[in-house]
Amino acid sequence: MFLKKYISDVFGAVRSLLKGMRLTGYYFTHRKEIITQQYPDNKEEMKLPERFRGEVVMLHDEKNEHACTGCTACELACPNGTIKIITKFDMTPEGKKKKALDTFIYHLELCTMCNLCIEACPTDAIKMAQNFEHSVYDRSELTKKLNKPGSKIREGVE
Amino acid sequence: MIQEVGTTEQGELVINLGPQHPSTHGVLHLVITLSGETIKKVEPHLGYIHRSIEKMCESLSYRQFIYVTSRMDYLSSHINNHGCALCVEKGMQIEVPPRAKVIRVLMDELTRLASHQLWWGAMAMDVGALTPFFHAFREREAINDIMEETCGARLTMNYMVPGGVMADLHPDFQKKVKEFIRFFRTKIDEYDELVTGNVIFKSRMEGIGYLSAESAVSYGCTGPTARGSGVSCDIRKLYPYEVYGQLQFEEVTATGGDCFARYMVRMQEMRQSLSIIEQLIDNIPEGEFQAKTKAVLKLPKGEFYSRVETARGEFGVYIISEGGTTPYRIKFRSPGFSNLSALDHMARGYKIGDLVAIMGTLDLVIPDIDR
Numbered sequence: 001m002f003l004k005k006y007i008s009d010v011f012g013a014v015r016s017l018l019k020g021m022r023l024t025g026y027y028f029t030h031r032k033e034i035i036t037q038q039y040p041d042n043k044e045e046m047k048l049p050e051r052f053r054g055e056v057v058m059l060h061d062e063k064n065e066h067a068c069t070g071c072t073a074c075e076l077a078c079p080n081g082t083i084k085i086i087t088k089f090d091m092t093p094e095g096k097k098k099k100a101l102d103t104f105i106y107h108l109e110l111c112t113m114c115n116l117c118i119e120a121c122p123t124d125a126i127k128m129a130q131n132f133e134h135s136v137y138d139r140s141e142l143t144k145k146l147n148k149p150g151s152k153i154r155e156g157v158e
Numbered sequence: 159m160i161q162e163v164g165t166t167e168q169g170e171l172v173i174n175l176g177p178q179h180p181s182t183h184g185v186l187h188l189v190i191t192l193s194g195e196t197i198k199k200v201e202p203h204l205g206y207i208h209r210s211i212e213k214m215c216e217s218l219s220y221r222q223f224i225y226v227t228s229r230m231d232y233l234s235s236h237i238n239n240h241g242c243a244l245c246v247e248k249g250m251q252i253e254v255p256p257r258a259k260v261i262r263v264l265m266d267e268l269t270r271l272a273s274h275q276l277w278w279g280a281m282a283m284d285v286g287a288l289t290p291f292f293h294a295f296r297e298r299e300a301i302n303d304i305m306e307e308t309c310g311a312r313l314t315m316n317y318m319v320p321g322g323v324m325a326d327l328h329p330d331f332q333k334k335v336k337e338f339i340r341f342f343r344t345k346i347d348e349y350d351e352l353v354t355g356n357v358i359f360k361s362r363m364e365g366i367g368y369l370s371a372e373s374a375v376s377y378g379c380t381g382p383t384a385r386g387s388g389v390s391c392d393i394r395k396l397y398p399y400e401v402y403g404q405l406q407f408e409e410v411t412a413t414g415g416d417c418f419a420r421y422m423v424r425m426q427e428m429r430q431s432l433s434i435i436e437q438l439i440d441n442i443p444e445g446e447f448q449a450k451t452k453a454v455l456k457l458p459k460g461e462f463y464s465r466v467e468t469a470r471g472e473f474g475v476y477i478i479s480e481g482g483t484t485p486y487r488i489k490f491r492s493p494g495f496s497n498l499s500a501l502d503h504m505a506r507g508y509k510i511g512d513l514v515a516i517m518g519t520l521d522l523v524i525p526d527i528d529r
Contacts, residue, residue, distance in 0.1 A: 013357035020352045024289055035296060051310040051325065079222035114225040114316045115324060128310065 048130040053113035056083075056106055057129040058146040065154040066147055068125035070101035077120035082110045100153060104146040108134060123157050166191065170198055175513070177206050183280065184524030188501075188513075195509045200502045208528040215488040220246050220320060220455040223488070228314035230492060231526035233273040234468040236309075237266050239318035244399060245464040245475040246320040249457040255446040258322035259400045264335070264438050265309070265317060266466075267431040271342070272301040273469035274428050277521045281421070282353050284518035285362045290353055297345050300338045304331065320455060322448030335439050339432055346428060354425065363418040367504040367516035370415055377503065378496035381471025382427065383520055386420035388413040393467035407434050420519040456483055470494055470521055494526035 027033055037046070048054075060066050070087040088102040118128060126146070136142060165171055170193050177187040185206035191199040211230060215223040224242045228235035240262055247254060254262075279294025302312040308328045309315040317324050353359050369379070374387040384391050392409040394402040410426040412419035457479035465474040471493030478487040497520050505513050 016355045016357045020356055023348060023352050035299070049307040049310075049328075051308070051328070052306060053310045077221070079218050079225060112225060112314070113311060115310060116221060116225070116316075119319070119324065 048132070050130075051128070052130045052132075053115055053128040054130050054132045055108055055113075055128070055134065056111065056117060056126050056146065058104060058126050058148075059124075060148055060151055061154065064148060064151045066101075066125055066151055067123040067154050067157045068101045068104060068147065069123060069153065069157060070099055071122065073120040073122060074117035074126065077116045079114065079116065080110045080112060082107050083117060101147060106144045106146050107142065108144060109139065109142040169193075177203075183517075183522055186498075186517075186522065186524050186527070190510065190513070192510060195511075197505045197508055197510060197513060200505045200513070202498055202501065204528055206528065207525055209525075211529045212488050212490060216485055219483050220457065220485070223485070224318055224320075225314070225316040227490070228316055229525060230490065230529055231468060231470065231473070231494065231523050232313055233276060233523055234269050234470065235313065236269040236305075236315050236317060237466055237468040238473055239316065240266060241464055241466040241468075241473050241475045243318040243320050244466065245462050245477055246455065246457065248464055249460070249462040249477065249479060250320065250451075250455060252321045252449050252451060254322055254400075255449055256401075256443045257445045258447050258449070260438055260442050261323050261327060261447060262318070263400050263402065263405075264435060264442075265305075265315075265323075267434045268301050268304065268335075270469045271428055271431050271435075272298050272305075274424050274431075275301075277424060277469075277518075278349060278353075281518040281521075282359070284514045285359060287353060287356075287359065290349070293345070293348070293352065297342055300341065304334050304338065307331070307334070319448065321451040322446070324448075326447045327442070332439055332442070335435060339436060339439075342432065346425075346432075349425070354421075360418065362512075362515055363421060363519075364416060366417045366508060366512045367519065368415050369500060369504050373500065373503055374415075377500040379471070379500050380493050380496065381467070381469070381521075382410075382420055382423045383471065383497045383500070385409070385411045386423045386519075387415040391472070393465050393472055397465065399464075399466065401438075405434055405437055417515050417519045424521075454483055456481065457485070465491075468493060470523065470526070471497060490529060492526045492529060494520075494523055498522060498527055 039046075058066050058068060070085055072085050075083045075085050084105040085101065086103040086105070087099050089097045090100040092098050113128070115128065118126060134142070170191050172189060172191050175188040175190055177185040187203040187206060189201040189203060190197060209229070211226050215226060218226065224239050227238040227242050231238055275294045275298045279291035282290035305315060306312050308325070308331055309317040369383070369387050371387045371389050374384040374389050379389070380391050388411055390396070390409060390411060395409045407430045410423050410430060412423050457477065459479055459481040462477045462479070463474060465472055467473075472491065473493055474491030476489040476491070477485045480486040501516065501520065504516050508516070
């Protein structure tokens with residue numbers, strides 16, 4: 001009785017091992033099952049989804065105009081103090097003072113890509129870009145100025 | 159003062175496992191007292207990755223504090239966010255649109271699948287099988303792609319906002335999820351073939367790390383750890399939130415109480431998650447994905463508690479509000495901490511080689527324990 005159980009245990013064990021080895025052998029011989037992407041080599045054809053959060057960018061049109069009114073909603077929404085907005089006062093043609101964006105400072109090294117600033121923006125002036133390769137040689141390069149030099153607010157955006 | 163290394167007066171050997179040991183899945187530090195090869199005592203030392211998340215949340219607004227909880231249990235980050243959003247909604251009495259509810263449950267179950275897949279690979283690697291790790295990551299990649307497309311991130315999604323979800327589903331979502339279900343139904347059978355029936359794996363798991371139902375309750379274990387001992391503790395069944403009350407699924411329990419029982423509970427849970435997703439994927443109601451909320455959220459004065467079932471067990475969020483824009487105090491009840499407290503009880507009397515298998519079946523995520 002003991003011997004019978006012992007022998008059947010041994011055969012069962014060998015069978016279970018062979019079953020696993022069969023699966024391993026299948027993947028070893030079927031190259032089409034390999035799904036590894038050769039990352040640095042496939043940079044051209046690699047496409048990230050549109051919603052992927054890489055970094056915050058400010059949208060500029062061809063006339064170098066943006067939609068940021070300097071309302072600081074994104075600055076208040078940010079949990080980490082990633083965004084700092086410096087405003088200035090523009091003169092309107094009627095001679096009135098108007099608050100406008102001077103500098104949009106973005107600290108990439110503090111950003112956790114939580115998307116709350118994009119949600120908070122009332123004029124859709126900023127969005128998430130798909131760039132994820134953020135390595136630089138000096139840490140100060142990670143503090144970015146998002147509005148381009150000489151850019152101004154698009155007309156009609158309040 | 160606890161002796162950390164050397165021999166005790168009784169001639170027992172004290173050794174350290176971790177904090178930089180690969181099989182502890184992070185910076186867990188265990189001080190083990192051994193008599194020969196038999197474990198006499200296991201003492202976890204915590205605090206290596208403590209970031210004081212609870213204190214941090216006190217200075218963040220009710221929209222902002224949700225993203226921090228992704229950094230606790232990073233494998234079921236979406237479910238953690240869900241618990242926080244539920245608690246804020248409870249306090250504000252926000253009615254969540256039906257579409258958002260279904261999207262949340264779908265994402266929860268996908269997260270649970272991804273978490274269990276990674277656990278399965280890591281668990282098999284802990285007991286010495288290297289190949290399953292790569293199998294698990296291949297299937298997890300499919301879920302990550304779905305998450306990336308809809309939520310915008312792969313691990314720390316931050317897709318939940320009080321009142322719904324951040325964005326609508328991606329147009330390809332339904333197609334991709336159906337494809338994934340078909341793909342994963344065949345693969346989960348492969349999992350069984352490769353590991354579950356394997357004789358070496360079975361002898362490493364069966365009868366190891368016994369936890370009785372009584373001690374599971376008294377140590378506060380939840381999730382698959384307690385259900386492996388026959389304790390019914392699934393929050394989705396006991397206190398249904400969102401649409402879980404209307405779904406057909408079983409609470410998986412096993413009575414063995416050993417490592418193999420906990421393993422089988424998680425394997426069956428993967429199948430249950432698949433069936434939940436199948437029930438919902440064709441029945442996503444139309445409508446808003448986010449309720450209209452005020453720009454600044456203020457919780458009324460009082461105390462609020464909500465709980466969800468993560469991949470590891472019960473996750474509770476307890477908010478005390480003084481009526482302002484930030485919480486007065488937040489307490490998170492994380493499942494990993496209570497499950498870890500039972501480790502000493504489970505490991506006593508077993509050999510040191512079994513300790514890694516017991517830790518594997520607890521499915522520990524260290525940032526969840528330390529917070």
